[in-house]
Amino acid sequence: MTRKTDARARAIAAAIRLFRMQGYTATGLTQILEESGAPKGSFYFHFPRGKVQLAEEAIDLYVSGRMNVIRDISAATAGDALGFTHRLCDAFAADMIASNFQYGCLMQNLANELPSLDAELTARVARGFVDSTAIVAEHFKNCGFAPAQASSAASALVAALEGARTIARLERTPAVFKALADVSAQRWASGPAQR
Template identity: 35%
Template sequence: MGTDSRERMVRSAAYLFRERGYSGTGFRDVIAHSGAPRGSIYHHFPDGKAQLAEEAVRYAGEFLNAGILAATEGGDAASAVDAFVGWWRQVLIKSEFRAGCPIVAVTVESHDDAPQLASAAAAAFDRWQDTLATGLSNAGVPDDRAARLARLIVAAVEGATILCRAHRDVAPLDDVVAELKEMTRSAVRED
């Protein structure tokens, strides 16, 4: 049982959490979606669903962070916003507003029995913020302001994604993006 089936299960879990949430996704769903052999999920995730979810959160966090990192290198301050938002916009439209952020999905459900899930989610959000803050700083935003703006970008985009799903429209995301881009541009001019 190789790492290929393990990686497929982690990716599938992240994908399924986007639409069904943590509670709505079971091992059986992950096996069916990933095409992995039935017994392999118990082999690769002996600590159960929480272990799979923790790894899916890490995977989703790193996946998006890589996109942010690539898009913010050498760009202006507004490109940091575009980097974070472009992928979400595609996910919303392609899924017909059924999919959101798998990290939010795992975060909002209570996991008193699996506190590592909140820790993994916090680490992913922190990583996005750090990457965005670095991109903003490199574009000329003062470091302290860049850190605050990065946190605002993550929070606003995650919130706008939820509004888009509720309204089945990308207008909330587009409105938030327009304001965030203006804020980041003005933060460079204020320096």
């Protein structure tokens, strides 16, 4: 018999996969239950507020994982803005390849449809972008960028990565991530003091 905690974790994992593939409104509870193998009674035991509570937890887990990836790359490329950018591009490209270009960004997918549906979930997604972008900005500051430059570069990079993910998904190739890394190399060749 499946443990309750397994059913809960499987439901969250299924929601993350489905939200990344098809968004929030196109993902029904029946599909989540089928994907996770959780009985309906168990689902409501773990998520008494239903799909909204599941979405909150899916967003939180996805954002936490995203932030951990960014922190790990930052630690591995300390003091190296270009190396950091290349590694982020590589990580996003690898994620797309691993999903056979099926997965978009959960936060981006939900950000495109939630503002008219749920203010609380929208705010949660927005915090996810703010918090993960702050890690990128901190890395750039530690590379010698002035605070305003670090913030601007981080916002631009995160926006570019999200756009690149959409293009990679449509074209079914990671080539756009290499193009983004190459443009960053050209832009930053002269170092942070020249920005």
